[in-house]
Amino acid sequence: MPAAPAGTLAVHRQRLRLDCPVVFPGFRTLTPAEEFRAVADWCDANGVTHDQYGQGDLLTAFEGTVAGLLGKEAAAFMPSGVMAQLIAMRLWTEVSGVPRFGMPHTSHLALHEEEAYQALFNFHGVPVGDRRRPILARDLAAVSQPLACLLVELPLREIGGQLPDWDELQALKELARSRQLPLHMDGARLWESRAYYGRSYAEIAAGFASVYVSVYKGIGGVAGAVLAGGADFIANARLWQRRLGGTLVRQSPMVATAAMRFETRLAQMDACYRRTLDLAAGLGGIPGIRLNPAVPQTNMLHIFFDRPAEMVAETRDAIAGDEGRWVAGEIRSTDVPGWSVTELYVGDTLLGLDNAQVLPYFARLAGV
Known part of the structure; x- marks a missing residue:
């Protein structure tokens, strides 16, 4: 029998996930009707x-x-992180007169934005460091060409949510300060980083001249981002937001969906991180599974299977159809033939399930 077209298969899998009463990755997602009722009630209660x-x-x-x-x-507040970070790069290049900035090899700007910084502003993005780990001070020291700023992603999504340790982060900040080089933080998942460092968000962000944070990743707003920095920097950022069409006539719907759950989600991050550590300890004992990182540094990690992606996905789909459990999201092939990988973000669903209720499903994905 011929394989189903990719688009048809994707729609089928989306329906499978929506029909599952239990979804392992992430926080519970409300239906549009539930979301709109919840935000209406919150707006009424808060005037x-x-x-x-x-x-x-x-x-x-x-x-x-x-x-x-x-x-x-x-x-x-801005409608997207793409806009927030492009504006930040624009402003730092204006200040320095250098149309060049440093970034991780796996930066969102490099992988997921269709070369926007080049197409819109003719900037040059310089990959810094090793794509398999966070940027360190020695990586910046090795860059000889002038940079307008260095974009540092905390944590790095493409390597399983890894973070530099605290002393390494401080050394990077100190070197940048000595070079008078502004640091910009891609903090799309910064909210998930505090539990590992055990320090306040302000302490983590100290030394960064500008910071972008998401209000839908982790927080659960329908969309949106926040760009933070000095007063003059943000005043100029608002000018560029207007120029790029980001000053929407009504932004309150996006903000309300983030604001109504902001404190609750931040308060859950420590518990999510502890649950991730416990889950990783169990996953590491399953044959045919490897984790990156082996000991998670945030409430996310990458799970590698010694099994082709389509076989893992077919097993996941069978579990979803037969038992109503959506065990994993996207499963893709790796550079190692025959291996596959999925990203697992630990949210409120897994807080309510212990390892005995979860690990057997991952063992089945691994073919055990």
Whole structure:
């Protein structure tokens, strides 16, 4: 029998996932109707009114909350992280007069944005360090060409949520300071990093001239990002947000979906990290499975299977259809023939399930 077209298979798998009462990866996602009812109730309870092109009490308060958490003077809400980070790169290149910035090999700007920084601004992105680990001070020391800024991703998604250790991070900050080189943080998953460091978000962000954080990754808003930094920097960022079409007439719906669960999600991150450590200890004992990193540094990790991606996906689909458990998200091939990998983000679902209820399903994915 011929294989189903890729698009048809993707739709089938999306339906399988939606029909599963239990989804292992991530936090529970509300249906559109549930989301709209929840945000309506929250807005009623908190007296929320619409903003007008970004001007309004809800946005101002939320931006102030995020800026305070990050220890920065000001912050601006934007509809996407892509926009926030392009604006940050634009501003640092303007300040320096150098159309070149450093970034990790696996930066979102390099892999997932269709070369936007080149196409829109004619910038040159310089890969720094080793793609298999976080950027360290010695990596920056090895860069001889002038840079407008260095983009540092905390944590690095493409290597399983890895972070530099605290002393390594401080050494990188100190070297950048001595070179008068601004550091910009891609903090899309910064909220997940505090549990590992055991320090406040402001302490982590200290030494970074600008910081981007997501309000849908981890937090659960429907969309959006916040860019934080000095007051003048953010004033100029708002100008570029307008130029790029990011000052939407109503931003309150996006902000409300983040604000209504912001404190609750941040409060859950420690428990999610502890659960990830416990789960990883169990996963590491399953034949045919390897983890990156072996000891997680955030509540996410990459699980490698000594089995082809399509076989793992077919097993996952069978479990979903027969038992209503969606065990893993995207499963893709690796550079090692015959191996495959999936990313697991530990959210509230796995907080309520112990290893005895979870590990057997991963063993089945591994073919055990």
